[in-house]
Amino acid sequence: MAVHARDPISRAGVVSQLRARPEVTLEDWAEGANEAPEILLLVADTVDDEVLRLLRYIQRSTTARTVLVVTEIDEQRLANAAECGVAGILRRSAATPEHLVDVIGAVAQGAGHLPPDLIGTLLGEVARLQSKVLGPRGLHFSGLSEREVNVMRLVAEGHDTSEIADRLAYSERTIKNVLHSVMTRLQLRNRSHAVAYVLRQGLI
Structure with a gap:
């Protein structure tokens, strides 16, 4: 897996938490690289336009599964991230080394992860799309x-x-x-x- 963040301090903090964990193998990755690791962990404050652009690039150009660690996320940003193929989302406040490793492992095995409060939000959005957008068509x-x-x-x-x-x-x-x-x-x-x-x- 690889860790990508906009600022070096955030990246260094996550890498230091994961480096001692035998469950993960850390690699370097940068946008434009010929190959990507199995899992890409992106660290961001929020899901803004630049994060969405990078997520779309990863989705389009690699086979990597993406885990997103964010400070804040709301209903619209959750939907945007889901559209870009994000497999796991967790908040920075919950990103302990143990939780990070658990989420990375689940995503690597093909599962997904959302904070519990966001699951209800996503299900509500799915229901809304079915009734308001897809159903009438x-x-x-x-x-x-x-x-x-x-x-x-x-x-x-x-x-x-x-x-x-x-x-x-x-x-x-x-x-x-x-x-x-x-x-x-x-x-x-x-x-x-x-x-x-x-x-x-x-x-x-």
């Missing part, structure tokens, strides 16, 4: 519309196009268009690939 967080979910569920059950059309009271052409749209949007090769994908991703 017939969309869900799965990336599939309700009609697409129904069609893919019947395909997974082994029904052919005409049977699906009969069950859902659509034309066969509509069913074919729905399947084509799903496979094109998700870059899937055929129906079998589509079924395997949506089942594996928990979309149906």
